[in-house]
Amino acid sequence: MxxxxxxxxxxxxxxxxxxxxxFFSFLSPTFKWLMIAYFCIMVYLFVKRILGGGMIxxxxxxxxxxxxxxxxxxxxxxxxxxxxxxxxxLSGIIVxxxxxxxxxxxxxxxx
Amino acid sequence: xxxxxxxxxxxxxxxxxxxxxxxxxxxxxxVFGFKIIILLFIVQFxxxxxxxxxxxxxxxxxxxxxxxxxxxxxxxPMMFIYLFIMFGFSAIVMDLVIAKPWAKGGGEEEGEGxxxxxxxxxxxxxxxxxxxx
Numbered sequence: 001m002x003x004x005x006x007x008x009x010x011x012x013x014x015x016x017x018x019x020x021x022x023f024f025s026f027l028s029p030t031f032k033w034l035m036i037a038y039f040c041i042m043v044y045l046f047v048k049r050i051l052g053g054g055m056i057x058x059x060x061x062x063x064x065x066x067x068x069x070x071x072x073x074x075x076x077x078x079x080x081x082x083x084x085x086x087x088x089x090l091s092g093i094i095v096x097x098x099x100x101x102x103x104x105x106x107x108x109x110x111x
Numbered sequence: 112x113x114x115x116x117x118x119x120x121x122x123x124x125x126x127x128x129x130x131x132x133x134x135x136x137x138x139x140x141x142v143f144g145f146k147i148i149i150l151l152f153i154v155q156f157x158x159x160x161x162x163x164x165x166x167x168x169x170x171x172x173x174x175x176x177x178x179x180x181x182x183x184x185x186x187x188p189m190m191f192i193y194l195f196i197m198f199g200f201s202a203i204v205m206d207l208v209i210a211k212p213w214a215k216g217g218g219e220e221e222g223e224g225x226x227x228x229x230x231x232x233x234x235x236x237x238x239x240x241x242x243x244x
Contacts, residue, residue, distance in 0.1 A: 007207055010207055011207070046151075047151065050151045050152075051154065060147065060151070063144075063147060064144060067140055067141075067143065072140065082200060082203075083199070086200055086202055087199055091203045092206065095203070096206070
């Protein structure tokens with residue numbers, strides 16, 4: 001079980017980072033609406049890139065916005081946070097930096 | 112009032128079933144949204160290969176039907192893994208499961224699987240020395 005401890009710690013850190021936008025949106029409704037607006041723009045741009053401008057892209061992006069931004073915004077926010085961490089290369093810092101840093105020393109897994 | 116009637120009016124089965132029904136509805140919604148995204152990827156792929164036109168729209172419908180309805184139990188998980196890899200989430204999993212940075216170079220985790228090159232050659236030389244004795 002000792003070998004799994006650092007992995008569990010890192011998974012918990014990633015889960016915490018994923019939950020962070022949801023937590024902030026509960027803390028501040030303004031943040032939530034800003035986030036939703038940003039996600040709407042992102043979904044529309046994603047659909048527009050594939051289908052081009054036009055009525056069909058408005059309809060498809062409307063459906064996607066209803067599903068992922070209105071209904072399942074918590075899932076989208078968490079997934080986007082993970083995407084951001086992976087996309088900006090922060091995952092390497094978290095995975096390789098934290099075990100050798102202060103947190104790793106506290107958890108007893110530092111070198 | 113009869114306790115059994117009170118219990119029946121509380122409907123404990125609903126308390127158990129309601130979250131399950133909600134979860135199923137959420138998952139269904141998620142799958143529907145996922146299918147639309149996959150359809151968009153199919154549109155992008157087919158248009159990228161063959162251009163536009165009415166025949167291409169029919170082709171998109173046929174491919175969409177095959178992928179999203181007929182073979183969905185196979186293609187669904189495959190597409191999920193594909194998206195997982197494409198968005199770079201696999202890098203995190205690889206770092207966590209394969210690289211294991213905390214196991215590198217010491218502590219209690221150090222074993223035969225995590226030795227440095229120098230340690231490996233020292234161990235090899237030790238074993239060879241043992242064999243020639």
